[in-house]
Every structure is written in structure tokens, then in C-alpha cells.
Amino acid sequence: MGLTTTTGTIHGEVLISHKLAAQRMRFRLYPGFKPLPPPTGPENTDDERTNVVIYLKSTPAITAVQAGGEAPQMKQVGETFVPHVLPIVQGTTVDFPNQDPIFHNVFSLSGTKSFDLGRYPKGDSRSVTFEQTGIVPVFCHLHSNMSAIVLVLDNPFFSMPDVEGQYRIENIPAGTYTIVGWHERSEPVEQQVEVLAGQAVELNIVIPITDDEPSAP
Amino acid sequence: MMNPPRHSKDPTIASRRRLIWVLALLCGMGNSLAMAGEQVLVEGILDAEVHKFNEYSFSPFSSDGDIFTLGQLQLWSAWQISPGFQAYALGELATVESGGNRKTDSQIQQAALRYSSNSSNAGNSSAFYFIEAGKIRPPIASTSERRLSTQNPLIGQPNLLYAPYPLGIQLAGSSGWLDYRAALVDLPPIDPEYLPSDPGSTLRPDVGLGLTPLTGLRLGLAYTKGPYLNKDLNVDLPPGSDWKDFDQRIWGFEFQFSRGYAELNSELIFAQYDVPFQSGSTDVMGYFLEFKYTFTPRFYCAFRLERNEIPLVRDMGDVPWLAQKLTVHDVEIGLGYRFSPDTQLKLAFRHDYGDEVYGDGAYGDGAYGNEYAGAVELYPLGYSLSLQLSHHFDLMSWLLTER
Numbered sequence: 289m290g291l292t293t294t295t296g297t298i299h300g301e302v303l304i305s306h307k308l309a310a311q312r313m314r315f316r317l318y319p320g321f322k323p324l325p326p327p328t329g330p331e332n333t334d335d336e337r338t339n340v341v342i343y344l345k346s347t348p349a350i351t352a353v354q355a356g357g358e359a360p361q362m363k364q365v366g367e368t369f370v371p372h373v374l375p376i377v378q379g380t381t382v383d384f385p386n387q388d389p390i391f392h393n394v395f396s397l398s399g400t401k402s403f404d405l406g407r408y409p410k411g412d413s414r415s416v417t418f419e420q421t422g423i424v425p426v427f428c429h430l431h432s433n434m435s436a437i438v439l440v441l442d443n444p445f446f447s448m449p450d451v452e453g454q455y456r457i458e459n460i461p462a463g464t465y466t467i468v469g470w471h472e473r474s475e476p477v478e479q480q481v482e483v484l485a486g487q488a489v490e491l492n493i494v495i496p497i498t499d500d501e502p503s504a505p
Numbered sequence: 506m507m508n509p510p511r512h513s514k515d516p517t518i519a520s521r522r523r524l525i526w527v528l529a530l531l532c533g534m535g536n537s538l539a540m541a542g543e544q545v546l547v548e549g550i551l552d553a554e555v556h557k558f559n560e561y562s563f564s565p566f567s568s569d570g571d572i573f574t575l576g577q578l579q580l581w582s583a584w585q586i587s588p589g590f591q592a593y594a595l596g597e598l599a600t601v602e603s604g605g606n607r608k609t610d611s612q613i614q615q616a617a618l619r620y621s622s623n624s625s626n627a628g629n630s631s632a633f634y635f636i637e638a639g640k641i642r643p644p645i646a647s648t649s650e651r652r653l654s655t656q657n658p659l660i661g662q663p664n665l666l667y668a669p670y671p672l673g674i675q676l677a678g679s680s681g682w683l684d685y686r687a688a689l690v691d692l693p694p695i696d697p698e699y700l701p702s703d704p705g706s707t708l709r710p711d712v713g714l715g716l717t718p719l720t721g722l723r724l725g726l727a728y729t730k731g732p733y734l735n736k737d738l739n740v741d742l743p744p745g746s747d748w749k750d751f752d753q754r755i756w757g758f759e760f761q762f763s764r765g766y767a768e769l770n771s772e773l774i775f776a777q778y779d780v781p782f783q784s785g786s787t788d789v790m791g792y793f794l795e796f797k798y799t800f801t802p803r804f805y806c807a808f809r810l811e812r813n814e815i816p817l818v819r820d821m822g823d824v825p826w827l828a829q830k831l832t833v834h835d836v837e838i839g840l841g842y843r844f845s846p847d848t849q850l851k852l853a854f855r856h857d858y859g860d861e862v863y864g865d866g867a868y869g870d871g872a873y874g875n876e877y878a879g880a881v882e883l884y885p886l887g888y889s890l891s892l893q894l895s896h897h898f899d900l901m902s903w904l905l906t907e908r
Contacts, residue, residue, distance in 0.1 A: 310905055315546050315583040315591060317615075318642065318650045319677070321684040321715055321723065323633055391721050391763060395802050397845055404802040406765040409720035427846045429799075432655070432897070474907040496907045 296483035299456040300491040302449040309336045324367045337453045339373045343446035345466040350443040364392045369436030375446045385413035393429035400424050469493040547900035549580040558889045571604040591619045614670050616640045634678025644688045644711045645729045654895035658797040658807035659839045660853040665791045667696035684715040693733040699817050705735035725759030741820045742781050751779040766799040780828040787828045789814035808838040833859045847897040855889045
């Protein structure tokens with residue numbers, strides 16, 4: 289989507305601290321009878337920056353914008369939720385397909401959305417509609433090392449950085465906004481940004497805001 | 506958890522100190538651990554339990570009606586030495602109190618090196634294997650995971666097969682619908698309350714095979730064979746025989762089925778014990794059936810039905826060895842509530858009774874101070890009511906969080 293005369297773009301790079309850049313090792317005290325190798329491929333990168341969500345705090349102008357497209361998925365593959373973080377707009381239905389040859393039991397006890405999808409085999413899927421905004425941690429009853437987050441937002445102006453740490457939010461109505469950098473292991477980082485019609489604003493975001501040297505790409 | 510402390514030894518200051526050192530080290534190394542977050546994992550479970558037994562309860566804690574409390578910390582750590590190669594350990598610290606008496610115990614339950622094929626064929630195959638050596642999970646009993654309260658749908662554990670963590674080496678893995686495990690371990694799975702304690706250390710095979718014809722259904726077989734006595738008993742053995750001449754043989758059959766919100770676990774074992782001065786073996790059979798159903802994301806219920814023939818083999822000194830069996834039935838039913846994914850509360854009721862297996866037998870008349878004799882008289886209708894609060898924590902996630 290390109291720039292229009294009434295909307296603008298925010299783009300930039302996301303930097304995170306060494307602490308946030310660290311990923312937890314995978315280990316199960318009791319491996320079970322059929323443990324699986326972790327997934328590989330573009331959807332499962334080791335770069336923790338791809339689990340950052342950059343979004344705009346709501347204003348009446350952007351909350352009214354409708355999101356479209358297919359129902360997003362959070363797959364279970366290689367005893368891992370893919371993606372690990374899934375930002376959506378409230379009211380969205382998320383599919384949870386099982387792509388492993390074992391059972392998973394997806395559940396959440398979040399106050400935003402509580403659910404338990406039970407056990408279903410490879411090829412099957414269950415769906416959950418998220419009506420309220422908030423953070424929904426997702427787990428598997430059978431595999432304690434599996435976790436993910438559904439971040440339910442009230443507007444569609446969000447983005448996740450690519451493996452280079454670059455993010456881009458387009459078609460934002462001109463105005464002044466609070467942009468938020470969110471990572472599951474940090475307090476949200478907020479900055480003010482003015483979006484001018486027909487222009488692109490470059491804004492780098494460092495999470496968290498400290499004097500520490502952020503993680504190198 | 507209810508069972509482990511019954512086998513606990515007297516407080517050992519040295520082992521407690523070891524555990525305290527480990528804890529202190531982990532706290533002191535907080536920042537270093539955080540920086541090494543990708544290579545180190547530290548997790549644990551804190552349990553707090555309250556039990557009320559009647560005097561007939563077959564529970565090892567049956568405290569003549571007193572309230573029994575238990576506090577327990579299980580702490581495990583893993584270190585990623587290189588891709589696929591890990592070192593790990595599990596320690597337990599437990600304190601129990603009943604009738605004004607307190608007892609504390611600590612043990613290193615597992616400590617081993619594990620090589621896993623996970624990293625070498627990532628994403629390309631469902632085949633997986635690992636090799637581990639050290640003090641490991643006993644391959645013969647699939648009930649080990651119930652020692653973790655977060656894995657156990659109830660509070661008590663199956664008494665089917667008491668399997669201490671042995672020293673050994675194990676190869677385990679799966680490929681398609683097949684899973685397998687083969688190990689050499691140094692200890693037999695025996696309950697020292699009923700069989701001679703401190704079994705001698707000698708390598709024995711321990712193998713298992715499982716089939717998963719469809720997702721959620723698994724059928725398994727397991728077998729182990731080896732001596733279960735110890736060399737101190739040689740003086741009371743028939744002339745010319747050695748403690749290693751008397752074997753224990755166990756066949757295990759595992760059945761697991763789950764679908765939707767229901768889960769069924771079951772295990773059946775047959776065991777034979779060669780007993781000195783006895784012409785045939787003492788044969789016992791036992792099984793448990795465990796069912797769990799989740800009603801809502803937070804509520805679940807479970808029950809376990811168990812029938813065990815417990816081998817009672819004793820060196821009686823100047824009389825022939827005792828070789829009898831005691832049959833014990835128990836049923837446990839419970840409710841669980843999850844406050845969070847890491848914190849849950851369980852309430853369970855357990856009922857047990859023993860079958861009469863002794864007539865006017867010498868061993869049943871109390872002549873040898875035998876507290877297990879005449880089970881029907883001693884434990885006609887035992888029950889326990891138990892409450893357990895358990896919390897799982899992950900130290901590394903906490904350390905890796907920006908505050």
C-alpha cells in the first residue's frame with residue numbers, strides 16, 4: 289500500500305536489550321515418549337526482535353478503521369507455537385491448527401480471554417474469537433515448555449519487525465499519536481509521533497529505554 | 506506429593522547443605538545466569554500439603570489421626586553445554602510435620618548428561634532420540650512424572666512400582682508410531698518397606714517399547730530383570746548361593762488414551778521374585794487406572810483405582826525366608842482448580858483397604874514385630890483427605906525480564 293494524501297507512514301528499526309534478545313533454552317525434565325524437534329524456517333526465527341509488536345495507541349480516528357483479511361493462525365508445530373506472538377484486532381477469530389503428530393491442549397487462563405481447546409490430532413484445528421483487548425498468554429497443558437501470546441489491540445495499526453529489525457505501519461490517518469513498542473518481557477515503551485499526510489516518518493524504537501547498549505542486529 | 510518422604514532417611518545435614526549451597530549459588534549468580542539465559546534453565550515446584558488420615562489409612566503417613574503437613578521444593582536445572590548436549594539435575598527438599606514432630610529431608614533425585622538428536626535433524630523428521638547417563642529417571646515405571654505435582658492429576662501417587670532413581674545409561678527415542686527405551690541401571694524397582702532394603706548395586710537391563718497406532722492412543726511394554734537382594738544377606742542364603750542368584754523379573758503393560766478433555770492412563774505389571782529357600786517364585790500382579798476430565802479451563806476432576814499385590818519378602822534369620830503377598834486396594838478421587846497456568850489447588854479423598862492374606866501364619870502373629878501383618882485387622886477402612894497447593898516457577902524467565 290502506498291501513501292495517500294490523507295495518510296502517512298511510520299517506519300524504523302527496533303532495538304532490544306541483550307536481556308530481551310536472549311531466548312530460553314528448550315529442555316524437558318521428562319521428555320515424554322514422543323518429543324519432537326523444533327520447527328525451522330522463516331516463521332521460526334531466533335531473532336527475538338521478531339516478537340516485538342509496534343502499535344499505535346487508540347484514538348477515535350484509528351479505532352474506527354476496520355481490519356480485514358483471513359483469520360490469523362497460531363500453529364502448533366515441533367512442540368512450539370508459531371508465531372510466538374500474534375497481534376490481532378479485537379473481534380478477530382484465531383485458528384489454532386495442530387500440525388504435530390501428537391496431541392496438544394491449547395489453553396489460556398487470561399482475564400481477557402479464557403479458553404481450553406482440549407486435545408485434537410494433527411490436521412484438526414480449533415478457533416477462538418477475542419472480543420476484548422488485552423494480553424492473552426497461551427499455553428499447552430501437555431507441554432509445559434510451550435507458550436505464546438495473543439496481543440489483542442483495538443486498531444489495525446500495528447506491525448512486527450522483520451529479521452532485520454525493520455518495522456513499517458502504513459495508511460495511518462494524519463495526526464499525532466502515541467506509538468508503543470511492546471515485548472512480553474518488558475514494560476511497553478511509548479513515544480509521541482506526528483504523522484503527516486503523504487509523508488513517511490522514521491522512528492527507531494529501543495526496548496526498554498535504558499542507558500544499556502541495545503542488542504546488535 | 507504424598508509418597509516420597511516415606512522412604513526418606515533421617516535428616517542428613519550434608520545433603521541439606523548441598524542443596525542450600527545450590528540455592529545460594531543460583532541466587533548469587535542471578536546476573537550471570539541472566540546473561541547466560543540461552544544456556545541455563547532453572548525451574549522448580551513448591552508444594553504445600555495438608556492431610557488428615559484416619560488411623561487405618563494405608564498411607565505411609567497415617568499419623569493416628571493427627572493432621573499431617575508437608576512442604577516441598579523440587580528444583581531442577583539444565584545447562585546447554587553445546588547444541589544437543591545438556592547436563593541436568595533435580596533436587597528435592599521436603600519437610601513434614603505431624604503431632605509436633607518435624608522431619609526434614611533432601612535428596613538429589615536426578616543428575617545426568619543428556620545428548621538429544623533434536624538439534625541435528627530439526628524440522629526434517631519426526632524421528633528423535635536421546636542418550637543420557639547418570640542418575641536418571643527409571644525407565645521401567647511410567648509413573649515417575651507423577652512425582653511432579655504439576656503432572657499429577659491427584660495428590661497421591663500410584664504405589665504400583667516404587668522406582669528409585671538409579672544410576673545408569675539410557676537410549677530412548679521415537680520414530681513414527683514407535684517409541685523405545687533401553688537402559689542399563691544399577692538398582693531394582695523395589696519398595697524397601699516390603700522387600701529387603703538397600704539392594705545391591707549391579708547392572709540390569711531395563712527395556713520398553715511403545716506403539717501409537719493413532720494420536721492419543723499408546724500401548725507400551727516394559728521389562729526388567731536382575732537381583733534385588735544385597736551381599737549382606739549372603740550369610741542367610743542357602744549354602745553355595747549368592748545374592749545375585751535371586752532375581753526379580755517385571756513385565757509392565759502401559760495403556761494411555763486421550764481425546765478432547767478426557768485422559769486415561771493405566772499400567773499393569775506382573776512381577777516374580779526368586780526367594781531363598783523357596784522352590785517357586787513369589788508372583789504378584791498390580792494395576793492402576795487413572796482418569797482425568799477437564800470441565801473448564803480452570804476446573805478438572807480425576808480418579809485413580811489401584812489394586813496391588815505387594816511382595817513381602819523378608820530374611821527372618823533362623824527361620825526360612827518369608828515370602829508372602831499383601832493385596833492393597835485404593836481409590837483416590839480429586840478436584841483441581843488452576844489459579845494460573847503455574848499455580849493449582851487440589852482436593853483429594855483416598856480410601857484404601859487390604860485383603861487378608863495371613864491366617865495363623867507365623868509372620869502374622871506379631872512375633873517378629875511385624876506391623877504389616879493381618880492387613881484387614883490393621884487397615885480395615887483407611888481414608889485420607891488431602892489438600893495440595895502447588896506452584897511452578899521458572900527462574901530464568903524472571904531473570905530475563907526487564908524491570
